[in-house]
Amino acid sequence: MKATYLLAELLSFYFIYQLLHQLSLPAHRILLYALNPLVIVELSGNMHPEGWMVLGLSGSLYYLYQRKFTLSAFWLAMAISAKLLPLMFLPFFLRYKVFYRDPLPQARTYMKPIITVLKNLTLWRFYSTVGVFCLLAWLPLLDLSMLLGFLDSLDLYFQRFEFNASIYYVVRAIGYQVKGYNIIQIAGPLLSLFTVIFVFWTALKRPISFDTLIKRWQMALTAFFLMATIVHPWYIVTLVFFSVFTRQWYALIWSALVILSYYAYQQQNYEEHMGLIALEYLVVFVILFGESALKKKITKLTHSI
Known part of the structure; x- marks a missing residue:
């Protein structure tokens, strides 16, 4: 099994290296992922x-990037088949510039995005191809008992499990003060709803280039983790992968600090140390918002020049 995982890593290195070359980014940036201890x-x-x-x-x-959409859809389906998280990236293709086409000039302004999506055969062919490959991957597992078990797992994830959370732990603490009990069954789904709203708002607000697509995916996944009730250390690996292309440091710092959450496994009752979790997220939030503010200042200065 470890040999197959190592093979998957080597193939990932190949795709990352080729993407860096295509985007004219330094090839050594692959080391940010390949030599990351968490990875x-x-x-x-x-x-x-x-x-x-x-x-x-x-x-x-x-x-x-090469506009080989069938192969792209195949690999995206494989990612979804491994974990469901990449499903959140699908809405971003609605405004992806390669798929996005201007509608008829006489269309009303508020109707243009809707008409564009409906008339875009390339987009729907891409979505259909992803769906077909996902179905083929899941076909051997499809039965009623698997479906029921899958739904039970989702219920446990969003309404029962808690580990290394950030915003949720603040909401939970407020819930204890107001209600006197753990409000995870309300807070978990509600925070997930906020994430869904953020994903669609980020995906639909303006047309997306290839470079912007990777940045938006990283933003969406970051929002999901910050709203989640459970954030295991290995979840951050995908953010590290995106950081190779987006040049944002918060995910790399997070990949080092998230190890603090393993303190809980050294305790007999698996109790988390809230001080360590607070330290982890304090640093992550400072760097995240600091990078965002610095980027806005640089963009504003560039436009003024």
């Missing part, structure tokens, strides 16, 4: 499925 330990070491998901995402982006 090495959690993927090749502990064999978490993020390795296969990153392989699917890197392959999909590689072929998407």
Whole structure:
């Protein structure tokens, strides 16, 4: 099994290296992912499925840049088959510039995005291809008991499980003060709804280029993790992968600090140390918003010049 995970990593390195070359980015940036301790330990070491998901995402982006949409759809379907998280990236193709076509000039302004999507056969062919490949991958597992177990797992994830959360832990603390009990069954789905709204708002607000697509995917996944009730260390691996192309440091810093959450496994009752979690997210938030503010200032200065 570890050999197959190592093979997936090597294929991911190939796609990442080729993408860096295509985007005229320094080739040595691949080392930010390939030599990241969290990536090495959690993927090749502990064999978490993020390795296969990153392989699917890197392959999909590689072929998407080349406009080989069938191959891109295949690799995206493989990423979704490894973990469901890449489903949140599908709405971003609605405004992807390669798919996006201007509607008839006489169309009303508020109707243009709707008409554009409906008339875009390339987009719907891409979505259909992703769906077909996902169905083929899941076909051997499709039965009623699997479906029921899958739904139970989703219920546990969003309404029962808690680990290394950020915003949710603040909401939970407020809930204890107001209600006197853990409000995870309300807060979990509600925070997930906020994430869905953020994803669609980010995906639909303006047309998206290839470079912007990767940045938007990273933003969406970051928002999901910040709203989630459970953030295991290996979840951050995908953000590290995106950072190779977006040049944002918060995910790399997070990949180092998230290890603090393992303190809980050293306790007999698996109790988390809230001080360590607060330190982790304080640093992450400072760097995240600091990078965002600095980027806005640089953009404003560039436009003024």
